[in-house]
Amino acid sequence: xxxxxxxxxxxxxxxxxxxxxxxxxxxxxxxxxxxxxxxxxxxxxxxxxxxxxxxxxxxxxxxxxxxxxxxxxxxxxxxxxxxxxxxxxxxxxxxxxxxxxxxxxxxxxxxxxxxxxxxxxxxxxxxxxxxxxxxxxxxxxxxxxxxxxxxxxxxxxxxxxxxxx
Amino acid sequence: xxxxxxxxxxxxxxxxxxxxxxxxxxxxxxxxxxxxxxxxxxxxxxxxxxxxxxxxxxxxxxxxxxxxxxxxxxxxxxxxxxxxxxxxxxxxxxxxxxxxxxxxxxxxxxxxxxxxxxxxxxxxxxxxxxxxxxxxxxxxxxxxxxxxxxxxxxxxxxxxxxxxxxxxxxxxxxxxxxxxxxxxxxxxxxxxxxxxxxxxxxxxxxxxxxxxxxxxxxxxxxxxxxxxxxxxxxxxxxxxxxxxxxxxxxxxxxxxxxxxxxxxxxxxxxxxxxxxxxxxxxxxxxxxxxxxxxxxxxxxxxxxxxxxxxxxxxxxxxxxxxxxxxxxxxxxxxxxxxxxxxxxxxxxxxxxxxxxxxxxxxxxxxxxxxxxxxxxxxxxxxxxxxxxxxxxxxxxxxxxxxxxxxxxxxxxxxxxxxxxxxxxxxxxxxxxxxxxxxxxxxxxxxxxxxxxxxxxxxxxxxxxxxxxxxxxxxxxxxxxxxxxxxxxxxxxxxxxxxxxxxxxxxxxxxxxxxxxxxxxxxxxxxxxxxxxxxxxxxxxxxxxxxxxxxxxxxxxxxxxxxxxxxxxxxxxxxxxxxxxxxxxxxxxxxxxxxxxxxxxxxxxxxxxxxxxxxxxxxxxxxxxxxxxxxxxxxxxxxxxxxxxxxxxxxxxxxxxxxxxxxxxxxxxxxxxxxxxxxxxxxxxxx
Numbered sequence: 123x124x125x126x127x128x129x130x131x132x133x134x135x136x137x138x139x140x141x142x143x144x145x146x147x148x149x150x151x152x153x154x155x156x157x158x159x160x161x162x163x164x165x166x167x168x169x170x171x172x173x174x175x176x177x178x179x180x181x182x183x184x185x186x187x188x189x190x191x192x193x194x195x196x197x198x199x200x201x202x203x204x205x206x207x208x209x210x211x212x213x214x215x216x217x218x219x220x221x222x223x224x225x226x227x228x229x230x231x232x233x234x235x236x237x238x239x240x241x242x243x244x245x246x247x248x249x250x251x252x253x254x255x256x257x258x259x260x261x262x263x264x265x266x267x268x269x270x271x272x273x274x275x276x277x278x279x280x281x282x283x284x285x286x287x
Numbered sequence: 288x289x290x291x292x293x294x295x296x297x298x299x300x301x302x303x304x305x306x307x308x309x310x311x312x313x314x315x316x317x318x319x320x321x322x323x324x325x326x327x328x329x330x331x332x333x334x335x336x337x338x339x340x341x342x343x344x345x346x347x348x349x350x351x352x353x354x355x356x357x358x359x360x361x362x363x364x365x366x367x368x369x370x371x372x373x374x375x376x377x378x379x380x381x382x383x384x385x386x387x388x389x390x391x392x393x394x395x396x397x398x399x400x401x402x403x404x405x406x407x408x409x410x411x412x413x414x415x416x417x418x419x420x421x422x423x424x425x426x427x428x429x430x431x432x433x434x435x436x437x438x439x440x441x442x443x444x445x446x447x448x449x450x451x452x453x454x455x456x457x458x459x460x461x462x463x464x465x466x467x468x469x470x471x472x473x474x475x476x477x478x479x480x481x482x483x484x485x486x487x488x489x490x491x492x493x494x495x496x497x498x499x500x501x502x503x504x505x506x507x508x509x510x511x512x513x514x515x516x517x518x519x520x521x522x523x524x525x526x527x528x529x530x531x532x533x534x535x536x537x538x539x540x541x542x543x544x545x546x547x548x549x550x551x552x553x554x555x556x557x558x559x560x561x562x563x564x565x566x567x568x569x570x571x572x573x574x575x576x577x578x579x580x581x582x583x584x585x586x587x588x589x590x591x592x593x594x595x596x597x598x599x600x601x602x603x604x605x606x607x608x609x610x611x612x613x614x615x616x617x618x619x620x621x622x623x624x625x626x627x628x629x630x631x632x633x634x635x636x637x638x639x640x641x642x643x644x645x646x647x648x649x650x651x652x653x654x655x656x657x658x659x660x661x662x663x664x665x666x667x668x669x670x671x672x673x674x675x676x677x678x679x680x681x682x683x684x685x686x687x688x689x690x691x692x693x694x695x696x697x698x699x700x701x702x703x704x705x706x707x708x709x710x711x712x713x714x715x716x717x718x719x720x721x722x723x724x725x726x727x728x729x730x731x732x733x734x735x736x737x738x739x740x741x742x743x744x745x746x747x748x749x750x751x752x753x754x755x756x757x758x759x760x761x762x763x764x765x766x767x768x769x770x771x772x773x774x775x776x777x778x779x780x781x782x783x784x785x786x787x788x789x790x791x792x793x794x795x796x797x798x799x800x801x802x803x804x805x806x807x808x809x810x811x812x813x814x815x816x817x818x819x820x821x822x823x824x825x826x827x828x829x830x831x832x833x834x835x836x837x838x839x840x841x842x843x844x845x846x847x848x849x850x851x852x853x854x855x856x857x858x859x860x861x862x863x864x865x866x867x868x869x870x871x872x873x874x875x876x877x878x879x880x881x882x883x884x885x886x887x888x889x890x891x892x893x894x895x896x897x898x899x900x901x902x903x904x905x906x907x908x909x910x911x912x913x914x915x916x917x918x919x920x921x922x923x924x925x926x927x928x929x930x931x932x933x934x935x936x937x938x939x940x941x942x943x944x945x946x947x948x949x950x951x952x953x954x955x956x957x958x959x960x961x962x963x964x965x966x967x968x969x970x971x972x973x
Contacts, residue, residue: 165682172531173536176531176533176683214678215677216678216680218679219680219682220680220681225675226679234659234660234663241652241655241656245648245652249645252633253638
């Protein structure tokens with residue numbers, strides 16, 4: 123009876139000691155991927171104006187230090203928010219690679235949708251007007267501008283040829 | 288020579304002023320002599336700008352280190368090849384280069400239309416002279432490239448001096464593409480001045496819309512082609528030189544080049560609405576105005592320092608000049624529009640929403656939304672600083688998130704638009720044109736998903752690429768089949784003949800095909816991989832199917848730089864396939880350093896190797912390797928786009944009816960010397 127718990131404890135201990143050998147490369151890889159993922163959300167502060175993980179400066183000490191900070195944060199078990207706040211405190215809001223989804227930055231995110239909505243409304247408005255409108259007789263500007271009707275007709279015919287179906 | 292160049296620029300300014308003011312007087316008085324003399328003043332302006340530009344190049348080639356600009360951007364050991372490029376490597380020289388390219392366009396227009404369009408050309412000449420005056424003001428009085436090198440003298444005055452050697456050219460610019468990328472991009476920017484001048488001139492002269500559109504179509508396409516080439520060459524330069532494994536970083540200067548390209552693309556599409564149906568006249572005029580304004584805005588962004596960029600020129604006060612110029616252009620355009628807007632009334636109505644007309648509207652909408660989104664993203668850091676006091680960066684992730692869906696919508700319209708009929712498209716026609724392409728696209732998606740393409744955007748991109756390719760190929764197939772049936776020529780010859788008969792339409796399809804290839808290349812980015820490792824001689828690293836062995840490293844001494852060079856053997860399945868030599872170069876003239884990437888490129892993927900420098904801790908070389916799939920599609924797609932543009936610029940070949948002898952059927956009675964006239968299709972050129 124007493125041997126069984128000892129055997130169980132030995133197996134548990136052996137598992138506990140060998141597990142890191144199996145798991146730690148995976149965990150390290152995961153941490154590395156996570157560090158790259160988080161690093162991709164910041165700008166490098168060396169003035170290269172590039173995303174932290176893409177800084178191409180030969181021997182850039184800024185990006186190396188910043189990436190190390192991300193690595194250390196993850197190793198400590200810091201959350202992404204904590205790491206982000208630390209960077210924002212150190213460098214200000216310009217450290218974000220993309221505007222945060224809060225405050226004034228929401229304007230940046232919402233503008234493309236607003237442009238699309240306005241543009242779509244405009245296009246639909248134009249289409250509805252064009253559909254209702256009677257055919258407008260060509261503004262007879264030809265005579266006024268000194269272009270002969272023949273020349274105008276020739277230009278139209280050429281345009282029609284070049285855009286034919 | 289610096290005095291000569293400086294004087295030529297000053298004379299050019301005087302001539303441009305005469306062409307502008309005299310041109311206005313000529314329009315008012317309609318005096319033929321005055322019209323002729325202002326045109327000649329325009330030509331003289333161009334000639335003098337050519338002389339000034341050549342004299343600056345002469346200063347570079349003669350190593351004249353009494354010139355401040357030559358000292359700042361060249362040195363004795365700089366190769367002749369890069370001495371040409373040194374011309375546009377700084378603020379002053381690049382502005383002169385801008386004037387030079389603009390002068391080429393102006394000269395060509397004034398010569399090409401010297402006996403044509405007599406009512407319109409004086410207006411065009413005045414607008415072009417106005418643009419030249421602005422740039423010549425900068426060349427002469429704000430950023431002269433002919434300043435002599437001086438040091439403060441004992442009495443407070445500047446003493447002229449000459450240096451023994453110069454500071455050398457920026458290492459990032461010492462790359463072959465940098466000799467051709469800026470000229471292409473600038474030729475695009477300056478080229479849009481021509482459609483702008485014609486549009487504004489036509490509006491002021493109340494000239495028929497179809498005519499000015501027809502006159503400027505080729506100029507717009509030339510400018511657009513150069514802009515496209517410039518953007519792609521810039522992307523390739525960034526890829527091959529900057530060493531971060533990518534080709535487009537949404538940098539403000541890159542964005543600045545994209546903005547007029549987007550509106551220019553919209554114009555090239557919507558212009559057909561005006562030509563074919565007499566619609567969208569207001570829209571087209573404002574698209575041309577906007578394209579030119581965006582060219583100037585892009586130049587302002589690059590040169591003012593208002594947004595930070597690795598590509599930007601040094602900060603200077605030149606920005607305020609550009610703001611003033613943009614304001615003047617905008618005011619003139621608005622005034623001309625409000626004065627003559629009645630002349631821009633549309634002549635037709637829309638018959639159906641499912642029509643070519645609607646597709647152009649939506650195509651323009653998407654292109655414009657993309658343009659405004661990129662512009663507002665580029666300027667957002669400035670706005671955020673104004674409103675909140677904090678500068679918020681807007682980097683690659685934002686632009687990718689916003690522009691990928693827009694790009695996919697555009698790709699969809701690229702397939703749909705050309706197959707819709709003008710006025711109205713029937714349901715049968717929709718089924719006939721889109722049934723098979725849609726099926727091919729979906730089948731491609733179904734096949735690709737189990738093969739590992741799980742990313743939503745990548746999968747949609749693949750489906751759309753197959754869809755668009757199918758629609759284009761089916762268009763060629765249908766047309767070529769008809770010609771083949773008539774002429775009996777081979778299918779390929781028939782397809783070529785089809786293209787040459789309607790170069791604009793089929794050239795456009797080729798451009799679309801190129802864009803599909805570019806989209807395929809961009810979609811490959813989702814599968815990029817990279818590894819960075821400190822290496823010792825003899826150590827290896829693995830990425831994808833490739834194994835890289837660091838064989839050795841050495842030092843290379845060249846005329847203008849020294850380089851630390853890694854010697855890397857690339858193997859695949861234990862078989863050596865390639866030797867790569869990534870470098871880090873040191874330029875003694877300005878103590879700057881730069882990378883030289885080594886790329887093993889195949890159709891499937893690029894193995895991209897960067898020597899990232901020595902590790903600060905161990906002094907071992909650090910090698911960064913990227914495996915980038917399908918990048919070659921982007922460059923190949925770019926070539927196809929340019930090829931399509933060239934085809935679209937060619938005149939149409941017309942099928943003509945000629946009389947030819949018809950073979951008498953066997954047994955039929957024949958009469959010697961008698962031919963039966965029967966119309967047979969034979970090809971002939973205009």
